[in-house]
Amino acid sequence: MSPLKGRVTLATVAGSAGVSVATVSKVLNGRSDVSASTRARVQDVLEKHGYVGRRPEPVQHETVELFYQGVLNSYSVEVIQGVLDAGAAAGVEVVLSSRPPHPSRHSAGRAAPWVRDLIASGRRAAVGITSELSDADLAALSRARLPLVIIDPADVPQPDVTSVGSTNFAGGMSATQHLLDLGHRRIGYIGGPPTSACNQARMSGFRSAMDAVGAEVPKDYIWLSNFLYDDGLAGGSMMLDLPDRPTAIFAGCDEIAVGVMEAARARGLRIPDDLSVIGFDDTQVARHASPQLTTVKQPLREIGAVAVRTALQLAVGEPIASHHVELATTLIVRGSAAPHGLSSVAAS
Known part of the structure; x- marks a missing residue:
């Protein structure tokens, strides 16, 4: 089926599916008086041509969709709390959902059905955590004029996609x-x-800091996987088994750092005497670690609130200071973390 050209309306969808406009409307509204085969045919046309429909009239309680991809961890829980707090302060309800990662953001495929669901549900805006969306999804959200903000994008953000994060390089x-500085x-x-x-x-x-001192x-000495405890355990085990192991490890998040600390303990190494470890995020994991994590x-939470x-x-057409x-x-x-050479083991 070739894509429909121009603005996709109920009439054009109905003509392509060989049904009436009323039938298409029933499918969009979830009515039960449509046969399974007809419903499947109409939904296939809707998906293939990226139909998202018109936004409904505002409902009594405005809602924002908060979606995430992947596994919830200490980082995402903190961000979600910030989103919930800001939503409550603004008198807006937050609906939390999980979306599976899209196979390719640059795919020319169809928009996911969840985009149509957002429009049909009357969401005022959508906020994603570490999410990756297809070009078709982004186009569908744009056509529906549904604002989207991504927190810590899963890949390099597009210029026209609004995002919120932190000074990760610094x-x-x-x-x-x-x-x-610790040697x-x-x-x-x-x-x-x-x-x-x-x-x-x-x-x-x-790398910039290391290059500056010629280290x-x-x-x-580089291990990249996921932001999870098990990745810190695996990466830490690999590095600490090297003949010339590191005396310190910088972990990309607190959960990775705690995994590294466990890998060290399993090898009889003390933190920070034999190995210094630094994390990233400052979640509860950092404060509950032993020793507490630098x-x-x-x-x-503020990142979530700003988003x-x-x-x-x-959503109300107000200008924003920056898209990123x-x-x-x-x-x-x-x-x-402690000075290098604190332990004779670390100096070996």
Whole structure:
């Protein structure tokens, strides 16, 4: 079926599906008096041609869709709390949903049905956490004039997609510089997906600080996977089993850092005497670790709040200061990093 040209209306969908306009309307409204085969045929046409429909009249309680992709962790919980708090302050209800990752943001495929669901549900705006959307999804949201704000985009954000994050590059530099100031030169980096924009920025900050003092970063001193505890455990195990292991590791998030600490303990290494570890985020995980984790603080709740406030500004047509907002990071010094050479084991 070739794509319909021009504006896709109920009449054009009905003609393509070989049904009446009333039948298409019933399918869109979830009516039960449509046969399964007819419903499937109409839905196929709707999906193939990216029909999203008109936004309904405002409902009594305005709602914002908050969606995430992947596994909930300590980072996302903090961001979600910020979104909920800001929504409550604005008198807006927040609907939380999970969306599976799209196979390719640059795919020329059809818009996901969930985009139509957002419009039909009368959402005022949509906020995504570390999300990746297809070009078809972005086009559908744009046609429906539904504002979208992405928190920490899963890849490098497009110029016309509004996003909120933190100063990841500066944070990566400050963490690494702290370890360098403590006398470390053999420093490893364990981070998230290679395509993740925030991971790229943190690793670039790490490399920049290392380059500034002429410190070598062997290829085995870089491990990229996901922002999860198990990735810290695996990456830490690999690095700590090297003949010339790092004396310090900068982890791309707190959960990775705690995984690294466990890998060290399993090998009889003490934190921070034998290995210094720094994380990123400053979640509850950092404060509950033993010893407490030195980490780069992101204002996660404020990031969530800024995303909601920005989305609501866009929803009413108010101008925004920037389409890409970065909130400042701060190094929080606790007990997981110490001067190099504190232990004879670390100096070996």
